[in-house]
Amino acid sequence: MQLIHTKNRLKLTVLLLVIVSDSSAGQLTTAESANDQQAVLSAHNKIRATHHAPKLIWDDELARYAEHYALQCEFKHSGAHYGENLAAGYHSVSAAVQAWYAEEKHYSYMQPGFSYSTGHFTQLVWKGSKKLGCGYAACNGKHGTPGYYLVCEYSPAGNIARRDYFIDNVLPAL
Numbered sequence: 001m002q003l004i005h006t007k008n009r010l011k012l013t014v015l016l017l018v019i020v021s022d023s024s025a026g027q028l029t030t031a032e033s034a035n036d037q038q039a040v041l042s043a044h045n046k047i048r049a050t051h052h053a054p055k056l057i058w059d060d061e062l063a064r065y066a067e068h069y070a071l072q073c074e075f076k077h078s079g080a081h082y083g084e085n086l087a088a089g090y091h092s093v094s095a096a097v098q099a100w101y102a103e104e105k106h107y108s109y110m111q112p113g114f115s116y117s118t119g120h121f122t123q124l125v126w127k128g129s130k131k132l133g134c135g136y137a138a139c140n141g142k143h144g145t146p147g148y149y150l151v152c153e154y155s156p157a158g159n160i161a162r163r164d165y166f167i168d169n170v171l172p173a174l
Contacts, residue, residue, distance in 0.1 A: 041055070041056060041057075041058060041132060043093065043094050043097045044056050044097065044124065044132055047097070047101050047124060047125065048124070048125055050173045050174050051125040051127075051170070051171050051172070051173055051174075052127065052171040052174070053125050053126065053127040053129075053169075053171070054127070054130070056129065056130065056131060056132035056154075057130065057131055057132070058131070058132060058133065059131035059132065059133045059155065060133070061133065062082060062131055062132065062133025062153040062154075062155060063133035063134065063135070063153075064133070065078075065080060065082070065133065065135075065153055066133050066134050066135035066151040066152060066153045067135035067137075067151075068135070069135060069151050070135030070136060070137040070149050070150070070151040071135070071137050072143075073137060073139035073142040073143045073145045073149055074143055074145070075088050075139075075143065075144065075145040075149065078151070080153065081157070082153040082154055082155050082157055083123045083126065083129060083153065083154035083155070083156070083157030083158045083159065084123075084151065084152065084153055084154070084157075085100055085120050085123055085124065085150075085151075085152045085154075086149075086150065086151055086152075087099060087100070087120075087149075087150045088139065088145050088146050088147060088148070088149045088150070089146040089147040089148070090147065090148060090150065091147070091148070092148075093134070093136055093150055096150045097124070099120070100120035100121055100123075100124050101120075101121055101124060102121075103117060103118045103119075103120050103121035104118070104121045104173075106118050106121075107121055107122065107170070109170075109172050112163055112166035112167050112170060113161075113163050113166050114159050114161050114166070119159055122158060122159055122166065122169075122170050123154060123157075123158040123159055125169075125170055125171070126154070126157075126158025126159065126169045126170065127168065127169040127170070127171065128156055128158065128165075128168075128169050129154045129155065129156060129157070129158050130155065130156065131154065131155040132152065132153070132154060133152070133153045134150060134151060134152040134153070135150070135151045136148060136149070136150050136151075137149045158170075
């Protein structure tokens with residue numbers, strides 16, 4: 001399974017899209033119900049709560065952006081001005097989010113800052129991020145992107161490359 005690290009951005013948000021059960025490469029549907037959106041937010045917010053970070057709120061604009069980008073099945077950062085986490089090859093959104101969170105074991109609270117080995121984790125728990133929107137597509141090898149492709153956008157973005165920002169925004173778990 002592959003992960004691409006978060007970009008150094010000024011905004012943070014995540015949108016979720018749910019795969020149609022018989023989807024072909026690049027096809028997806030947006031999570032339209034309040035229950036689907038709540039499930040995505042819950043996965044993030046449960047983790048964020050343990051790191052003293054406020055709950056994210058759903059943002060439709062971020063979700064549309066993430067969906068559009070995910071459908072391209074290009075496994076590289078979009079270049080948007082949002083914070084962005086990418087994952088491909090995971091069987092579910094929850095598995096991808098848990099993989100991002102697993103990077104915490106490599107993060108040093110004693111020497112805070114950005115690292116490519118912890119960038120997903122730090123964006124996920126970045127205290128200053130307020131909004132979330134994600135896109136999820138079944139790429140299944142299209143453009144070399146394996147399985148399902150998750151694109152999450154955050155606003156304001158985290159991973160601002162200053163040590164004091166990491167001290168203020170990436171807090172140890174309770």
